[in-house]
Amino acid sequence: MKKYIIMFFSNLIAFSVMAQHGEINAVEMADALRTSGKIYVVVLVVTVILTGLILYLIRLDKKVSRLEKEVSNKVKFEAR
Amino acid sequence: MAKLTFDFKKNWWKLIAVILVFYTVIGGFLIKVPRIAIVQESVRNQFFHVSMWFSMMILLTTSLLFSIRYLAKSKMKYDGIAEEFAYMGIILGILGLATGSIWARFTWGAWWVNDAKLNGAAICMLIYLAYVILRNSIEDEIQRARISAVYNIFAWSTLLPLLYILPRLTDSLHPGSGGNPGFNIYDLDNNLRLVFYPSIIGWTLLGIWIIQLRVRVKEIKSKLEDIS
Numbered sequence: 001m002k003k004y005i006i007m008f009f010s011n012l013i014a015f016s017v018m019a020q021h022g023e024i025n026a027v028e029m030a031d032a033l034r035t036s037g038k039i040y041v042v043v044l045v046v047t048v049i050l051t052g053l054i055l056y057l058i059r060l061d062k063k064v065s066r067l068e069k070e071v072s073n074k075v076k077f078e079a080r
Numbered sequence: 081m082a083k084l085t086f087d088f089k090k091n092w093w094k095l096i097a098v099i100l101v102f103y104t105v106i107g108g109f110l111i112k113v114p115r116i117a118i119v120q121e122s123v124r125n126q127f128f129h130v131s132m133w134f135s136m137m138i139l140l141t142t143s144l145l146f147s148i149r150y151l152a153k154s155k156m157k158y159d160g161i162a163e164e165f166a167y168m169g170i171i172l173g174i175l176g177l178a179t180g181s182i183w184a185r186f187t188w189g190a191w192w193v194n195d196a197k198l199n200g201a202a203i204c205m206l207i208y209l210a211y212v213i214l215r216n217s218i219e220d221e222i223q224r225a226r227i228s229a230v231y232n233i234f235a236w237s238t239l240l241p242l243l244y245i246l247p248r249l250t251d252s253l254h255p256g257s258g259g260n261p262g263f264n265i266y267d268l269d270n271n272l273r274l275v276f277y278p279s280i281i282g283w284t285l286l287g288i289w290i291i292q293l294r295v296r297v298k299e300i301k302s303k304l305e306d307i308s
Contacts, residue, residue: 027115043109050105054098057289061094064296071303078307 094289100282104131107275114272118187125183126272127279132176133201135284137239139169139291140208144236147229159225160298162232163215164291170208172287177201188253197254200242207235 030039088095108127116123143165150158180198185191192198214231218224247257 027117028120029115030121039109043106046105046109047102050101054101057293060293061289064293064300067300068296071300075303075307 093285097282097285097289100278101286104128104275104279104282108279111271111275122183122186123272125179127275129176129179129183131276131279131283132172132179133243134280135287136169136172136176138280138284139165139172139287140236140239143169144232147232150225150229156221156225156302157299159229161291161295162229164294164298166208166211166232167294168287168291170205170212172283173201173205173208177205193253195247195252195254195257196250197243197247197252197257200246204239204242207238211235 104127108124113121113123143162146158146162146165149155150162180201181191184193184198211228211231215224215228218227247254250257
């Protein structure tokens with residue numbers, strides 16, 4: 001597991017290095033955005049939104065687990 | 081507040097879903113992509129728009145398998161699972177249509193063009209929306225399960241010709257159809273693959289997580305109905 005986490009972050013670093021070395025070519029790309037570093041603002045914003053959504057999903061998951069426990073207790077109680 | 085415990089054995093795939101989706105978003109914005117005229121940076125939509133459709137296909141196929149299983153075993157549980165897989169697939173399909181429309185506006189110049197691929201995808205979504213309507217219009221549980229399972233098989237079999245065969249038989253703007261093979265993009269750059277494949281798995285697993293929650297809620301409901 002630890003290995004994968006390290007791999008994940010080293011990939012991120014690799015990506016950011018690659019991003020900074022975009023060569024100037026005939027095709028117009030968001031080079032200026034990247035050299036000024038502002039693309040990271042967008043990445044950060046999207047990451048925050050995604051984090052929020054996933055935390056919400058985790059909370060929902062916990063709630064369902066609790067309900068499951070309650071219901072199975074109730075079923076046991078009724079069976080007695 | 082419930083204690084924040086993480087059952088690794090049971091929930092490892094949810095962790096993978098989260099990691100892959102974050103990888104998609106962060107990597108998808110930051111990797112170097114091939115420089116293609118007109119498409120430009122929007123080629124990164126590959127990780128979001130295209131993977132929506134791939135994930136949709138996986139989820140709808142799973143839904144089909146559960147429908148067949150229901151017809152074979154007549155267990156209501158399978159019908160419920162097939163339903164949730166189909167709903168999530170439809171959501172991803174609608175997101176695919178919406179994102180595709182935006183992409184079309186900025187590369188082809190119009191929100192919608194009368195293209196075999198686009199119209200086929202729209203027809204598919206309508207066919208699957210009919211599945212939702214069909215389910216909600218039948219009162220009797222067993223009848224609903226049976227009819228919608230059969231309809232699901234029909235709906236799934238329209239997917240292949242409408243999305244993959246017919247668009248290839250005509251001229252089309254859309255990559256992956258009529259003399260316009262979508263995977264040609266990979267000849268230019270292998271970097272895209274690095275994020276594209278994980279993104280498909282990530283979005284699919286995230287969808288399955290939501291499906292699992294809905295199926296569990298359904299099971300709680302049926303248990304409560306049993307004891308009352």
